[in-house]
Amino acid sequence: MKKPSKTVGSPKKPALENKKKLPAPRLGAQVICDFLESAGVDVVFGYPGGAVIPLYDALYDSKLEHILARHEQGAIHAADGYARSTGKIGVVFATSGPGATNLVTGLATAHMDSVPLLAITGQVPTTSLGSDSFQEADIYGISIPITKFNYLVKDPQSLPGILDEAFRLAGHGRPGPILVDVPKDVQTTLIDPSVNSGDEEPLELSPPPPPCAASVDALAEALTISQRPVLYLGGGATITNSGKEILSLVEKTDMAVVTTLQAKGVFPDDHPLSLGLPGMHGSKYANLAINESDLIVGMGVRFDDRVVGNVRKFAPLARIAHVDIDPAEIGKRLSVDLPVIGDLGEVLSLVLKKLKKNSRPTWRKRIAELRRLHPMVIASGDGEIKPQAAIRALSDRLAGQGILVTDVGQHQMWAAQYFQAGKPRHFLSSGGLGTMGFGLPAAIGAQVANPKTPVCLVTGDGSIQMNIQEMATARQYDLPIKIMLINNGCLGMVRQWQQFFFDRRYSQTVFQYNPPFVDLAKVFGFWAKSVDKSSEMPKAVDELLKQKGPAFLEVVVPQEENVLPMIPAGMGQTDFFETGK
Amino acid sequence: MKKILSILVRNRPGVLSHVAGLVTRRGYNVESIAAGPTENSAITRINLVVSGEEPILEQVVKQVRKLVDVILVEDLTNNEPVTGELALITIEAKEQTRAEAINIINLLGLTLSDVRDDSLTVMAAGTAMTVDMAVLSLKRFGIMAMARTGLVALPRPKNGESKGERK
Helix, strand or coil: CCCCCCCCCCCCCCCCCCCCCCCCCEEHHHHHHHHHHHCCCCEEEECCCHHHHHHHHHHHCCCCEEEECCCHHHHHHHHHHHHHHHCCCEEEEECCCHHHHCCHHHHHHHHHCCCCEEEEEEECCHHHCCCCCCCCCCHHHHHHHHCCEEEECCCHHHHHHHHHHHHHHHHCCCCCEEEEEEEHHHHCCEECCCCCCCCCCCCCCCCCCCCCHHHHHHHHHHHHHCCCEEEEECHHHHHCCCHHHHHHHHHHHCCEEEECHHHCCCCCCCCCCEEECCCCCCCHHHHHHHHHCCEEEEECCCCCHHHHCCHHHCCCCCEEEEEECCHHHCCCCCCCCEEEECCHHHHHHHHHHHCCCCCCHHHHHHHHHHHHHCCCCCCCCCCCCCHHHHHHHHHHHHCCCCEEEECCCHHHHHHHHHCCCCCCCCEECCCCCCCCCCHHHHHHHHHHHCCCCCEEEEEEHHHHCCCCCHHHHHHHCCCCCEEEEEECCECHHHHHHHHHHCCCCCCCCECCCCCCHHHHHHHCCCEEEEECCCCCHHHHHHHHHHCCCCEEEEEECCCCCCCCCCCCCCCCCCCCCCCCC | CEEEEEEEEECCCCHHHHHHHHHHHCCCEEEEEEEEECCCCCEEEEEEEEECCHHHHHHHHHHHHHCCCEEEEEECCCCCCEEEEEEEEEEECCHHHHHHHHHHHHHCCCEEEEECCCEEEEEEEECHHHHHHHHHHHHHHCEEEEEECCCEEECCCCCCCCCCCCC
């Protein structure tokens, strides 16, 4: 282990030209807190442990607010919810070994959905590395495939440079989670700020190169001659905050718009050309529009299998255009005719300049017709509550003014279908990884970041039990999140697949026991209520939203309610599953 | 088909695990991987030989290019790269076959790296074909152990290039 150099600067790299008194050396742990403060971080989520005691000791004197979760997975999903709802970098602390491995699901979740996070983990001292010490796990090695980048800080002097690089990297280009593993002795070593870190050049992060002009021209031309264009929006549209430009594009071209989970709220859900979610649980009209289209323009999307289904049957009549900042996304799942690599905002403004207004009344008419022929309707429940109706009631009352966080499963798809998000970053959902247990902590993070905005969570009885301990966190910080638990007594999405494709053999998907959720919520200090009659549901939702503090509404729904329409995995865009009785 | 990639990376800890991990976990077929220092001590060159279908190989290149510490990825496959490989081969060499083995070693211009009473260790260096031929010719004596470096490759410079500065 290197000792911090006492000399000022090295012959190769002179000290910073600082005429004033040089700042005093600080401990590694203090350097971390100083750095986060100076980077504009106001809140950190985390959970202490042996290998981060020095870090938490430095935090004790720091201006950073810290949200103490009840599990490291809760902490990292909360940081994720904070980041998704603001666009800022979410920061999470965890200790070595089990603390660090508890971050794994959260890192993978953020990685899949391109969410900028900085995870700082403690590690056993450098002298004990690799000796299977107490609470040692190779989180550096473990997290390589699920982070944008990661670091193991072995040289204390390199810590300031690494922190700076990691932070810049998290939000640069296509955002993603970064992990910095900091051995305990690095946290307790005095770091001389006048010595340039390490012996390497800091990583240069240049803005993405401007999109190639020819590719932009080709896209503009395709948009001009297309008769039935469809715009397929993904997370990139949210990240680049391109709502305004997208609206202009649609107004100029009369494109129909389909929106993935990560783009919900970018384009108004109530626009006549908005077709909502495409793919497996998309509306029939969205999928039929894709099927009839002659030009699909993907913007900030991954052509994910849940959207595309069978690659060979996807948009058979269409040329495919794909705009993305990440060249590796182009052609990853299907071949693209018109690739444009670059920042979406920049591409949009270039394309808009080249386009004249071009109305497509025939296409508009066809879209309206598809909507009329295949409407998304909520059946009446014969006194029982339709989960879709409960979500719709929540949506109506929030009226575009609140953040909705979902967990994963049937309720997530119903929320995607029936919740109208008023703004980008107002619909937060684990899309790529599909992480059950994401919702509650993510709602906590979103509420911490947006104290004045109503934050609601729609969850299921399966999902909420995966991180239910975080109700304590919400209570501790008096976070007024509103939880709507859609309780069908089972793991509904898997049960649905078993019903459709496995002859109703409900293997391990029906809970033989569930805790009395209302009692449980009350024990955690939530206002809580349960409702199971459709006539009482609207009033119950009103009551839920009226509460000042954390509140919990259990909505009991029939077990065999399904998410429809459905295109079975790997099938074509028009292969809607018929539920023949 | 096969691709020979030359990857220049910032010489930082963990960079090899990032590259190697990426190619294995995405299910690409790695035929060989070789890494070593370059003329610039801050930069390492990794030579990667991968095989598979063209679209998958294209993905390998794109995914590798995305790694933070990767500076440059060159596909040398169709650029007649300068290539080389080295192998150490230990063969059985008892009295009856010893003379013949040494004869072949000399004939092929291989180097004797170690001599024991009943075995010889031979170093073969050259193109992949030279090494293949050495392995093939020595097989019948019984190969006790072998280590191959995998292909290292450089883009073939053009005449006059040394005057300008290469990037």
